[in-house]
Amino acid sequence: MRSLLLVLLVSCVAALSVSAETCLKPEVSASAYVTEDATVLTQVAFTTQFTLKCTNGAKGISLYAEVDGKSMPAVRLSADNKYQVSWTDDIKKAHSGDYSVKLYDDEGFSAIRKAIRNGEDPASVKPLAVVVVNNPGVYTGPWINSELLAAALAALVSYTAFSAKSKLLA
Amino acid sequence: MKCQFLLFVAAAVLMAVCGEEEQVQQDEGARLLVSKNVHNKYLVENMDVIVKYTVFNIGSSAALEVEITDNSFDPDNFAHVSGELSARVDRVPPNTNVTHTVVVRPRKAGYFNFTSAEVLYRRKEDAPMLQVAASSEPGMAFFTSYKEYNKKFSSHVVDWAAFAVMTLPSLAIPFGLWFSSKHKYEKLSKGSKKH
Numbered sequence: 001m002r003s004l005l006l007v008l009l010v011s012c013v014a015a016l017s018v019s020a021e022t023c024l025k026p027e028v029s030a031s032a033y034v035t036e037d038a039t040v041l042t043q044v045a046f047t048t049q050f051t052l053k054c055t056n057g058a059k060g061i062s063l064y065a066e067v068d069g070k071s072m073p074a075v076r077l078s079a080d081n082k083y084q085v086s087w088t089d090d091i092k093k094a095h096s097g098d099y100s101v102k103l104y105d106d107e108g109f110s111a112i113r114k115a116i117r118n119g120e121d122p123a124s125v126k127p128l129a130v131v132v133v134n135n136p137g138v139y140t141g142p143w144i145n146s147e148l149l150a151a152a153l154a155a156l157v158s159y160t161a162f163s164a165k166s167k168l169l170a
Numbered sequence: 171m172k173c174q175f176l177l178f179v180a181a182a183v184l185m186a187v188c189g190e191e192e193q194v195q196q197d198e199g200a201r202l203l204v205s206k207n208v209h210n211k212y213l214v215e216n217m218d219v220i221v222k223y224t225v226f227n228i229g230s231s232a233a234l235e236v237e238i239t240d241n242s243f244d245p246d247n248f249a250h251v252s253g254e255l256s257a258r259v260d261r262v263p264p265n266t267n268v269t270h271t272v273v274v275r276p277r278k279a280g281y282f283n284f285t286s287a288e289v290l291y292r293r294k295e296d297a298p299m300l301q302v303a304a305s306s307e308p309g310m311a312f313f314t315s316y317k318e319y320n321k322k323f324s325s326h327v328v329d330w331a332a333f334a335v336m337t338l339p340s341l342a343i344p345f346g347l348w349f350s351s352k353h354k355y356e357k358l359s360k361g362s363k364k365h
Contacts, residue, residue: 031252032252033251033252033253033273035218035220035273037217037218039211039323040210040211040212040213040214040217040218040319041209041210041211041218041220042209042210042211043209043220045209045218045220045222045271045273046271047252047253047271047272047273049252049253049254062260062261072268072269073259073260073261073268075257075258075259075268075270076257076258076259076260077254077256077257077258078254078256084253084254084257084270086253086269086270086271086272087269087271088209088220088222088269088271142325145325146325146326146327146330147326147330149330150330150333150334153334157341161341
């Protein structure tokens with residue numbers, strides 16, 4: 001009986017200590033920037049900054065992010081509870097569309113690592129919050145060179161002119 | 171000669187001691203290598219410049235409270251597009267990378283020296299002092315003016331359209347003359363067939 005009580009107490013304390021660190025009902029307001037004009041760049045940069053709001057007023061939580069199978073720590077910024085997640089990708093590899101940045105706290109992140117180690121599906125771990133970064137598509141330059149287009153047009157005009165002339169003379 | 175030999179021995183001993191000290195330092199606590207890279211093909215005024223800071227821990231334990239601060243992009247010369255130039259990472263475990271990316275836009279053309287960023291971190295949990303480090307320096311660079319860049323790399327659509335308009339009369343006038351005379355003769359030949 002006593003041992004059961006102790007176990008209960010320990011679990012209570014554990015729950016308390018966890019609740020002091022975890023963020024309850026996390027709310028995230030984010031802004032994101034993706035370098036779209038890749039004519040002068042060698043890589044595409046994805047950056048997002050967000051503020052985390054918890055109803056229990058938790059502060060200073062270490063956050064980790066996971067995007068497309070890559071995991072990285074969220075970097076803390078000067079303001080309270082403001083974080084940044086940023087990464088770069090090859091211009092050819094970066095796909096257009098939505099990237100979902102899944103955010104985890106310490107516990108969630110270790111659960112994910114454990115799941116990967118044990119060969120389980122890491123998607124079973126629920127993220128604290130998800131930030132969506134949209135990449136509208138990277139511009140790498142015009143689809144066709146204007147001088148090429150001009151040369152093709154000139155060739156077309158001269159071809160029609162010469163063919164018309166030869167038809168008349170025949 | 172003897173003196174030289176003695177000096178040499180002294181130097182060797184000194185180096186060994188230093189090396190040992192370094193070894194001891196390396197063994198205990200974290201040690202960070204920080205690089206600052208610019209991921210641009212061309213640096214152009216008012217266009218994005220990607221600056222990426224990579225922190226790698228070669229030490230034996232995790233670096234704590236790693237703070238990267240870069241004061242080299244002053245707001246007069248650079249617009250901060252995204253990402254903050256002062257960032258903190260709670261923990262960098264040994265043999266891992268942490269990256270931080272910032273996008274800035276130069277406001278003016280001209281020479282600019284990319285200097286290093288400052289990094290502060292705690293080498294171990296109970297370290298009394300913060301370790302100060304500096305990132306690598308990308309070095310001197312030249313920001314091309316947007317006008318100059320455009321001259322070289324834009325698709326010159328307006329210029330080519332102007333060229334097309336200018337060549338149009340010399341093509342259209344002969345064509346128009348030929349077309350009208352053709353029309354006239356066709357009319358005549360049609361008329362002659364009727365009669």
